Amino acid sequence: MISTGRRRQARRVALALLGSALVVSAAVAGPVRRCGWFQNPTPGNAWLVDRDGEWVVGLQGGHQAEGDWPVFSQARWVRTNGHYGHGCACLTVRVDAAARTVLRIDAATARPLSACRRDPRLPRE
Template identity: 35%
Template sequence: MCLALTLAGTSALSAKENRCGWIQNPTPGNYWLDDGEGSWILMTQGSEIEPLGMENMPDFTTGDFVQTNGYYGYACGCIEAETERSSDFGDSFLGRISAIYAVKQLPISQCRADKALPSPE
C-alpha cells in the first residue's frame, strides 16, 4: 500500500519540458502559450498565481514581435518549463505553466510555418 501511495505521488510531479509556439501577451498581466497540443496559462490579470521564474521571460518587443494592442501582442518561442494539467481554467486551456527555466524567442516565420499551431490572431 505504501508503494502505491508513493508511486501515485510521484506521477503528479512535473518534469522539465520544452514547449514551443505562440507566446501571447495581448493585454497587461495576461500571458499564455499556444503550442501544438493546446493553450497553457502563464499569468492572468488580477491573479496572484504566477509561474516560478517569470523573470526569465524576455522583452519580446526587442525581437520578432507582432504588436496587436499598443505595446502588447505575440511572439514565437520555446519555453523550457514545468506544466500542470488542469481543467480548472475552462475548456480553452489545458492547464498552466508552473515554472519557467529558459525562454528562446524564435522568428515569427517559424511558428507561421508550423501547421500544428493555431493562428495567433
C-alpha cells in the same frame, strides 16, 4: 505483534499513498521544451499556444509562472493592444499537465515569427 488484518490494511494504506504520490509527480512535468505562440494581450495575462494546446503562463491578479518571459525585438513581436501582443518563442518549462499551467520557466527564447507561421501544428495568428 500486528495481526494479519492490520498488516493488510497498512499495506493498502501504503499503496494508496504511493499511488497518490505518483499521480502528483506525474501532474508536474518538466523540464520540457515547448515552442509556439507566446501571447501577452494585456498586463499580467500570458499563455503559450503550442501543438498540444494552450498553457497558462500568467493571469492578472492570479497565477504567475516563476521565471522570466521571453524578450522580443520589435521585428519578432506583433502589437495588438498598445505594446501588448504576441510573438513566437520556445520555453523550457515545468508544467502542471492536468491544469495546463506553466509553473516555472527555466529558459525562454524569442524566435522569428516565420517559425510559428510555417508550423502547420500551430494555429494561425
